[in-house]
Amino acid sequence: MKTRLTLIFLIAVSIAITCVVIDRGRAQNAKQASPIYGVTIPDGYRHWELIAPALEGDPLNELRAVVGNAEAMNAYRSGTLPFPDGAILVKLAWKRTQSHEFEPASVPGAPTTVQVMVKDSKKYAASGGWGFGRFIDGKAVDQAQHETCFACHEARVQGHDYVFTRYAP
Amino acid sequence: MKTRLTLIFLIAVSIAITCVVIDRGRAQNAKQASPIYGVTIPDGYRHWELIAPALEGDPLNELRAVVGNAEAMNAYRSGTLPFPDGAILVKLAWKRTQSHEFEPASVPGAPTTVQVMVKDSKKYAASGGWGFGRFIDGKAVDQAQHETCFACHEARVQGHDYVFTRYAP
Secondary structure, eight states, X not given: OHHHHHHXXXXXXXXXXXXXXXXXXXXXXXXOOOTTTOOOOOTTGGGSEEEXXXXXXXXXXXXEEEEEOXXXXXXXXXXXXXXXXXXXXXXXXXXXXXXXXXXXXXXXXXXXXXXXXXXXXXXXXXGTTEEEEEEXXXXXXXXXXXXXXXXXXXXXXGGXXXXXXXXXX | OHHHHHHHHHHHXXXXXXXXXXXXXXXXXXXXOOTTTXXXXXXXXXXXXXXXXXXXOTTTOEEEEEEEOHHHHHHHHHXXXXXXXXXXXXXXXXXXXXXXXXXXXXXXXXXXXXXXXXXXXXXXXXXXXXXXXXXXXXXXXXXXXXXXHHHHHHHHHGGGTXXXXXXXO
């Protein structure tokens, strides 16, 4: 009887340890950081407010929506530039697919990338104060892709604190 | 002296009354209700969470985004159909315009319509439990346009509680 109880106890402990290990693995995976910048996908971003939608034409052919945390939304609504430290923008993207219920419309299909910009003027001083992260299925893409982020933003939208998206009222 | 004070007092009262009248006018204008349904634009909807963006092709050529209040978002995320009473959906729409900063992208231009669906299964029993409102510059469009709302939703998306938009993850 005592042996059986000890066995059950050991099995229970093993299960508990396994669960903890699996859970940690998931958390690390979900929190994978981008190369160069160490940016992660922020918790709860899907609950953030909408800044604006967009259409990315061929070859990607994606519908997109950029959402922002409270710091970002406050800056947009008050017209504050540069964005304050702590502002975070997340761009969601989906393949654009024809609606089968309403002919003139196309709607989000499969999700593609999640792209993140984090404002920290000290940490990211070398890239206009912004850290970048591009994720597919929750995993950051490679360093070569991340090397293109700031170069493009710097060349095209330096006058808007390196941010493309404007607030759509 | 007394006459002058009385005059100043009367002017002040006139200004105060005028201000109240103007303010009421604005409030009524902002709260204009749709024909048939009496639906108004809900306060604070621009802070609501994103359900999904969409593209409406020609002839309208609009980018759109549908946002929902907490009741609507909870229903979407839990897969609850029909939507519960109190759920409200708001569709924002803007003319689609070419980005002048990034060639493959098009972005929101001038806002066009704001369209609202309010779930109240008793009040709107005759239209699938939904009340509809379509607004341009904060003003409801005419009755003829509102007569088309439910007919189209009923014909096309009866199986999704008369709602076109799906949640984009």
